Amino acid sequence: MTDTAPHSHYTLERPEEAEDPQTIYRELRDNAPVARLAGRATSHTLTISRHEDVVSALRTPEVFSSDSSAVEIGNTRPLVPLQVDPPHHSKHRKALDPLFAPRQMAKYEPRVRELIRELIDAVVEQGHCNFHEAVAEPLPSTIFLELLGLPVSRVHEFVALKDGIIRPPAGSMEERFQKVRATGQKIYAVLEEVVDARMAERQDDFLSTIIDAEVDGQPLTRDDVVDIGYLFFLAGLDTVSASLDCMMAFLAQNPDHRQRLVDDPAIIPHAIEEMLRYETPVPTVPRITASDTEVSGCPMSAGTPITVLLGSANTDERVWDRPDEVDFDRESNRHLAFGGGVHRCLGSHLARMELRVALEEWHARVPDYRLAEGLELKYSPGIRQVDNLELVW
Template sequence: MSDAEGTQEMAGFGQFSIDQETAANPQQFYPMMREMGILPMEDMTIITRHEDVMWALRHPEVFSSNMDAIDIGNVRPLIPLQIDPPDHVKFRRLLDPLFAPREIEKLEGAVRALVTELIDTFIDQGTCEFNSAVAIPLPCTVFLRLMGLPLEDLDLFLRFKDGIIRPPAADLAEGRALARATGQEIYAYFEQVISERRERPQDDLITGFIGAEIDGERLTTEDILDISYLFLLAGLDTVTASLGCAVAYLAAHPDRQAALRSDPSLIPAAVEELLRWETPVPGILRVATEAVELAGATIPAGRSVTCLLASANTDGAEFADPETVDFERSGNRHLAFGAGVHRCLGSHLARVEMRVALEELHRRVPQYEVQPGETPIFTAGIRGVEYLPLVWETA
């Protein structure tokens, strides 16, 4: 459920209930949270400092991301997120080359053509709702193409991901039930696609998975389902949210926007800095496999833990002048893509989508701002901007 003045709740990636002011400006709370170090909440512990978050993410034997850590409507561990080492590395060895920079670079032309097409639809109107005009269709279309799926399924995919990440439910129990039902639909959808590709191979990722081997053994249909399910959840909402947050920031900061327009070579660094500052995936979940001491506190075995990437990303112990958004920041070791063995598989793809979108937007659209009288609506959980009405002057 979501409304501008009230609260937002979501099941799946975690349960949240926060107001719009907090959702729009979460950064203001992190210094106080880091001061406390470890926050023992009722049903989970939050780790807030950069050093401690890094430690937790680099010790998956102590902080596991298995199915006890996160429930997103799935019935088997998602691959590779919910697989702990040592098995995890086998899957990453298979998947990493597919998302390596040299593979992703090949997509840049198609991504640029798509962004151009999207901007063409609204540029002359002097206004757009950025979320529905660019931030949603861009990553969804790229994803469907990579997986070799029909573009007509875009709405279905949006319903799938929203049914898990932000189920339209009255309470958490209903939300969980809806996520589970949506999960079943996702399995059924991909099962059908996998069986079609076994009959008629194509040039796409799913066909690639069917032919792939790990230690001389083919992936099973279940393995391919567990990878595809995760891709759907990991690759769509995150880019939508990151683009929305970045453009909302730029709309509110005309000087930063002008800097990108006059010197587009700043854009790659701006993408990193906006990912650091906004951290659209604010927290990632783990479960303690044993009792562990961290930042002077004991975290008991079996405890759920949130590694608060957003807070780590504004920790002055790691980042000089952390509250300043600096497109020329050097050595920006932000954690927006996580860290350790589960660091984001799709980071290069996400970066290309964000860079190209910001390049084309600032090359073609003049100074833009949020439509006067309107307020962007931020979402909880994965931090996106579900309503971002922009205006600019037309010639």
Template structure:
């Protein structure tokens, strides 16, 4: 049996972190770990091994028997200790839960939503234009767009939307510094869905309603309906997965373009390049930098022993900058070809909403570039990551 010192735990990367302000300089950190220590140990969040190389992450994604998601792939937790469906569920139950919503997110179904998405993006871009010369486009476009699109799709009543940003901020962004705030917001969010499900049950089945909540309420798993606990867990996860990720993706694309006039003008003049550019922004500035797993049976990655029961973090953001896969990995090239990345994961838990997230990102960029003839950063201190303010100078 090897000791912790022999396994290199003591002298590893005890401070390695992938949340909050740690993301400010994370790309330098990725470069270093990819070159020198592609598997390492951090003492954060109860201790975890990180895996940084693209191929190792893909292999772990493909091997859920060795790298399970239970008790949770979200580290630290999203303000709840209940396993979230389907993200925290391992095979065999996982596929039963996942397939309930798969048909809603096919490319064909997302295509049908595009006219509505374009209209929303156009209106928001016009509001940005009429808001003066210095505008927070995170508050005016990147955050409201997914709230409007996803809330309609999911069936969240419009009068409830104003509270959503606070829950997201407290549950996702404050959970590391203020876990008790995240748990309190988590209870509020759970109670919100409990009330919404009560109301929907009381109203009875409505043939005209085809939203995600309706789909979940009528779904069957192995011949039975979902329990209230399962419904709540599914609703909770969809809310946190469907809004914030896309807001970050839109904000980070605009953050980059605001600082790079040449790329901005190139995309404005060649909108057919926007989908490719979106992939490059997802590769380099992805909203989900890492997700956790738990080792089920002892294994070895890059010569490092990982023991059953230990936590592992797949650092998608590092894998997406692996020099063995990408030429000049830290360069953002909006015309990069063959851009297979890990922004949506890569195994059985691959993002269910990837077609929707992509479409929203592309349409937001298209409409914003069309409506706004020039924009640049007004505050260089605003970071590339998160959904905080992005203050832009808007001009001719």
């Protein structure tokens, strides 16, 4: 079966494309709802961009599989539960969901508030900061290492390892894969060391709880715990930082939106959902077809790697009214920034709480801020982080 997807000159890998992906998404939806892009990674895959097709792919894991061949992120065994397809998937989620339930996450809110206040204290008098370095990176990384039970004193080492997988240094595809695989081995070594220590002696942390969890009446193996930890390591250390970057970059450039958060902090949860929709910090998720299929009239054979464009679905004018307008009063906002279907984000309640507390505290202390003079924001491709987010106030 040969696909008929048109080739596109877009890559979704260039920094300038990551800055304004919405324009590219619109062109793809209108002219090539299934396309083959020109990027180093994207040229191996077919992109799906229309909301209807994206939702359908997320909801049919038996056709659009998440098995580990869908993406190269340095792991040698499937990440649990992300790369486990149904029916086993739901057994893992049943064990993990209670850990990340809203009521559980609410317990950590005082600690998140304490930490963000400390981080703001460190910069508030100086009148400027690199927001990514001062707040967006340390806040979720510290909280997540504390929750999981990894040593916070090694945060810089862990962030560098996570970046080595998510944003590997440029080079040929083969060189990137080699570096990603080498970094993956280091992540396994760190996790094995901590998991072994917790197996010998439990502590009050998530790893200890996971070690004692049962799936289908059976205790998890050491490998299972490490494979869960590997996914958490990537998901917990990156996504909230990237989301905070995207939101603060948006607010710094849109003073009316920023002022609304200052005047009416109660609107912050709505603002977060709307900025998650428009920015979609995790803009794509990978799949691989498990059988021959067809999307928007384009045939696909089994084994085709797919890039599902969540960001495009979140701005598709076929389902969204005024999709390019960021409207904090939007009534219905069933966005796909946390994915959809069985693999919908496990950490969404933690993420929402961290984002809300961070925006509440920041706007109470630093209400009037803007981008540094002449700054050109640099969005990283893939997960949309903004490393150079220099703010002044």
